Amino acid sequence: MEKKSPLPLNNAIANKKKEQLCSKESLVKILRWHFRYPDFRGMQLEAIQAVLSGRDCFCLMPTGGGKSMCYQIPALAKTGIVLVVCPLIALMENQVMALKEKGIAAEFLSSTKTADAKNKIHEDLDSGKPSIRLLYVTPELIATPGFMSKLKKIYSRGLLSLIAIDEAHCISSWGHDFRPSYRKLSTLRSHLPDVPILALTATAVPNIFEAGMLFYILPFFRVQKDVVDSLQMQNALMLKTSFNRPNIYYEVRYKDLLEDAYADLSDTLKSMGDVCVIIYCLERSMCDDLSAHLSQSGISCAAYHAGLNNKMRTSVLDDWISSKTKVVVATVAFGYVFPFNFCIFLQFMLALLVVDIYCILYLKML
Numbered sequence: 313m314e315k316k317s318p319l320p321l322n323n324a325i326a327n328k329k330k331e332q333l334c335s336k337e338s339l340v341k342i343l344r345w346h347f348r349y350p351d352f353r354g355m356q357l358e359a360i361q362a363v364l365s366g367r368d369c370f371c372l373m374p375t376g377g378g379k380s381m382c383y384q385i386p387a388l389a390k391t392g393i394v395l396v397v398c399p400l401i402a403l404m405e406n407q408v409m410a411l412k413e414k415g416i417a418a419e420f421l422s423s424t425k426t427a428d429a430k431n432k433i434h435e436d437l438d439s440g441k442p443s444i445r446l447l448y449v450t451p452e453l454i455a456t457p458g459f460m461s462k463l464k465k466i467y468s469r470g471l472l473s474l475i476a477i478d479e480a481h482c483i484s485s486w487g488h489d490f491r492p493s494y495r496k497l498s499t500l501r502s503h504l505p506d507v508p509i510l511a512l513t514a515t516a517v518p519n520i521f522e523a524g525m526l527f528y529i530l531p532f533f534r535v536q537k538d539v540v541d542s543l544q545m546q547n548a549l550m551l552k553t554s555f556n557r558p559n560i561y562y563e564v565r566y567k568d569l570l571e572d573a574y575a576d577l578s579d580t581l582k583s584m585g586d587v588c589v590i591i592y593c594l595e596r597s598m599c600d601d602l603s604a605h606l607s608q609s610g611i612s613c614a615a616y617h618a619g620l621n622n623k624m625r626t627s628v629l630d631d632w633i634s635s636k637t638k639v640v641v642a643t644v645a646f647g648y649v650f651p652f653n654f655c656i657f658l659q660f661m662l663a664l665l666v667v668d669i670y671c672i673l674y675l676k677m678l
């Protein structure tokens with residue numbers, strides 16, 4: 313028998329529902345109710361509306377620009393599960409904890425979870441009506457056949473509403489933070505064809521472009537194209553927010569005008585009060601020396617660089633994220649892990665190379 317096309321009335325109802333789901337008014341209500349923010353920032357609303365309407369979206373926003381909201385709001389607006397692919401266990405833990413504090417059902421699956429905790433999550437995912445709204449996983453887990461078949465089952469029950477790929481630039485070997493396991497995400501589209509994909513990154517077009525450093529900017533376009541191509545994104549809405557950050561301040565001090573640069577730095581840190589700080593150095597040995605120096609003057613401090621083993625690096629990162637350690641003295645290796653705006657890095661490092669200064673870069677939360 314020939315399959316009947318849906319009644320026009322059904323279509324009209326479905327369209328009306330979609331419109332209501334995507335309306336600014338109803339999305340702002342969700343934002344205010346769950347997060348207590350008055351309105352969306354930058355291009356959050358556009359990204360949210362795109363994915364809710366079923367469209368793929370590539371979203372470039374600066375670090376701290378509010379990328380997470382672009383998948384957290386859809387998870388609350390629509391039934392089903394939002395799958396979030398995240399490169400770092402510490403970041404997943406942090407986000408899940410913050411969401412749970414707000415009463416939002418979020419979970420993460422990682423090697424750090426006990427077998428019991430993992431079983432509970434799997435039971436919920438297998439149940440007829442899972443309570444989990446956001447499920448955070450690593451790209452390595454997606455690459456396992458067992459987890460992919462679980463995702464396919466969830467999908468076949470119509471319960472997978474969105475796939476969000478955080479730090480999506482890790483997919484590209486042209487990026488500064490290539491991660492081979494991200495490449496495996498390319499199978500998501502073929503296994504889960506109708507689920508919209510949201511790719512999020514803070515890898516920026518550097519403003520040193522104006523200085524004519526074209527060689528540096530070219531890889532960026534490769535990264536963007538690589539992300540879209542690898543994930544097989546279709547007709548994706550490309551959103552790029554300005555990287556002008558009115559809350560970033562620079563202060564430059566000339567070391568040769570200072571009597572004791574170490575003392576000046578530790579006084580500055582102490583006067584800042586209860587803040588999280590990263591101090592960038594060019595060499596590993598400098599990180600170790602400076603960290604030891606600051607620790608001696610009573611500042612809670614740790615060094616981070618590629619010379620430390622993985623366990624040590626994860627522990628420094630975890631302690632810093634959880635505010636156990638206030639200051640991290642690091643090489644750019646820390647930027648690769650905790651992805652700050654790469655262009656700020658580059659300018660910062662160039663400045664350090666060119667003149668004998670130290671430069672204080674600080675953020676004031678808006």
Ligand SMILES: Nc1ncnc2c1ncn2[C@@H]1O[C@H](COP(=O)(O)OP(=O)(O)OP(=O)(O)O)[C@@H](O)[C@H]1O
Pocket residue numbers: 349350351352353356373374375376377378379380381514651
């Ligand atoms: N519309 C909003 N109004 C006010 N604050 C917001 C809004 N959206 C997000 N935020 C807040 O901004 C901060 C940064 O958000 P978020 O962590 O999502 O940034 P991000 O772009 O994911 O950063 P990163 O690149 O570090 O992952 C968070 O504290 C978040 O709650």
